[in-house]
Amino acid sequence: MNTAPAYLSAPRYVLGETEADHTTITNLATRARDFGMPPKAALWGWGTVRRTAKSLETLAVESGAAALAAAGVEPGSVDGLIMCSTRFPGGPRTHGRFVEAVMSGIGLADAAFTGITLNRCTNLLVGLRMAQAFVAAGHHRRVLVLSTDRITDESVRMENFALFSDGAAACVVGAEPHGTDAYEMVAGASAQDPAALDWSNEISSDLARTVNERVLTAAGMKAGDLDGVLHLNLYKPLVVMKERQAGFAAEQLFLDNIARVGHCFAADPLINLVDRGAAGGLRDGGHYLLAASVPGVRVGVLLRKLSARPAPAATTSREL
Helix, strand or coil, rough: CCCCEEEEEEEEEEEEEEEHCCCCHCCHHHHHHHHCCCHHHHHHHHCEEEEEECCCHHHHHHHHHHHHHHCCECHHCEEEEECCCCCCCCCCHHHHHHHHHHHHHHHHCCCEEEEECCCCHHHHHHHHHHHHHHHCCCCEEEEEEEEEEEECCCCHHHHHEEEEEEEEEEEECCCCCCCCCEEEEEEEEEEEEEHHCCCCCCCCHHHHHHHHHHHHHHHCCCCHCCCCCCCCCHHHHHHHHHHCCCCCHHHHHHHHCHCCCCCCCHHHHHHHHHHHHHCCCCCCCEEEEEEECCCCEEEEEEEEEEECCCCCCCCCCCCC
């Protein structure tokens, strides 16, 4: 548990501008056969995917600007930026321009920035936990956290665990809630098995149970007390099996976006939080677990939804 409160506010996302049916994935039949998967769309949750011609920087700017606008926060009042991506383009010679493009595009001033990439599709939740720690420790008052990813090689848009979509998601983590859609960050935890980190390994429900124990014990709760679990949009049988093995009931899961959006890398939990809310599936005071698993790692962030409040005037000063 944190010694000082931190709040997640105004989650927002953008998806690739081109929506396409899964049948447009040119090598889907071949990949499915290679993976030993019967070509049954309803079984796996194959639906639509989103493609973009935009750069990672553009996706990041659009999602970050949307989050700040929804939070009523002026970009100049943000003192921390955490950017997550499975692949930052280029190398040390180009990363400075990448960061400058994102910061200037959003309108950030001298916000301290951090990049997260090695955690794969848990990147965003790792970034949220880092922002939570920064705020709780008093290092930052207002942190913009964003995740941006896209497929650059269409031959790998289908993997043996998901159909990938391009997009980005962002939110504000701060010492106070902002905007009309805000959550208390109650607790967070991760669990790792270094021997199982290789891509070829399975997702571990044991690690998920470990994270549950750490998060829920800190909050004085049990798995059944959660109002919902916002997980990655992997294939439906995989999600249901692993999350049920972790101790969750079927009605706690949010499966709608598996077919509607596909797997948008690390952004899925935040996307699913937004869309579950839009569907009327969130209640004031309810507890919701953002969760992500990759081979060898599980990360969870527990949120409590705050009552909706009138949107505040835009914050222009770092003095809260």
